Amino acid sequence: EPEVTQTPSHQVTQMGQEVILRCVPISNHLYFYWYRQILGQKVEFLVSFYNNEISEKSEIFDDQFSVERPDGSNFTLKIRSTKLEDSAMYFCASRTAGTGVDSPLHFGNGTRLTVT
Amino acid sequence: AQSVTQLDSQVPVFEEAPVELRCNYSSSVSVYLFWYVQYPNQGLQLLLKYLSGSTLVKGINGFEAEFNKSQTSFHLRKPSVHISDTAEYFCAVSPRTNAGKSTFGDGTTLTVKP
Numbered sequence: 001e002p003e004v005t006q007t008p009s010h011q012v013t014q015m016g017q018e019v020i021l022r023c024v025p026i027s028n029h030l031y032f033y034w035y036r037q038i039l040g041q042k043v044e045f046l047v048s049f050y051n052n053e054i055s056e057k058s059e060i061f062d063d064q065f066s067v068e069r070p071d072g073s074n075f076t077l078k079i080r081s082t083k084l085e086d087s088a089m090y091f092c093a094s095r096t097a098g099t100g101v102d103s104p105l106h107f108g109n110g111t112r113l114t115v116t
Numbered sequence: 117a118q119s120v121t122q123l124d125s126q127v128p129v130f131e132e133a134p135v136e137l138r139c140n141y142s143s144s145v146s147v148y149l150f151w152y153v154q155y156p157n158q159g160l161q162l163l164l165k166y167l168s169g170s171t172l173v174k175g176i177n178g179f180e181a182e183f184n185k186s187q188t189s190f191h192l193r194k195p196s197v198h199i200s201d202t203a204e205y206f207c208a209v210s211p212r213t214n215a216g217k218s219t220f221g222d223g224t225t226l227t228v229k230p
Contacts, residue, residue: 004159006159031216033217035218041222042220042222042223043160043218043220044220045217045218045219048216048217056214091159091160093216095215095216103215104150104162104165104215105160105162105218106162107152107159107160107161108159109157109159110158110159
């Protein structure tokens with residue numbers, strides 16, 4: 001069964017550094033998402049991406065964050081200047097259709113980001 | 117806006133016993149409802165979803181959930197649990213007009229003891 005793959009599984013970075021989290025969504029999917037889960041807290045929506053542009057973003061997704069689909073297969077989340085509070089598990093997800101839920105979200109295994 | 121409340125943060129249960137994980141939600145719009153499972157160091161796997169129709173939904177691994185519109189609940193049940201069911205379980209809702217944007221509950225840790 002096709003999977004959403006995320007790399008790396010664990011990233012350690014120093015405060016103030018830029019970090020790029022990478023995701024390869026399922027190949028025929030059209031909608032892409034990033035979610036975040038701070039340790040011990042709930043999973044939170046960050047951003048959705050469709051047709052090469054952000055379709056929606058949460059309050060969390062401030063100017064420090066950006067997303068990109070650079071080559072038609074990868075989907076990246078960049079944090080320009082990391083803060084301690086950015087430490088979390090970041091999940092990439094994708095789905096095929098629009099409003100129909102015949103295509104639910106498919107999540108990757110996540111990247112654990114640790115900011116020191 | 118939507119919100120999800122999972123009423124139990126931890127549920128310990130013995131193997132082969134039945135279990136119910138409770139979820140209530142609130143929303144000003146029509147929603148879809150989901151249960152996900154997260155095993156240690158893994159991603160979120162969809163257990164089951166409620167879209168419309170029959171209020172009793174069957175999912176993978178022998179789990180089922182019942183949608184109760186009047187009580188705005190979507191409780192997850194399994195008649196007989198296994199050690200391998202030990203995991204974190206998340207209830208989630210998404211607006212029907214924006215199905216990819218899910219709001220999650222805090223999660224319930226199910227621990228199955230031998």
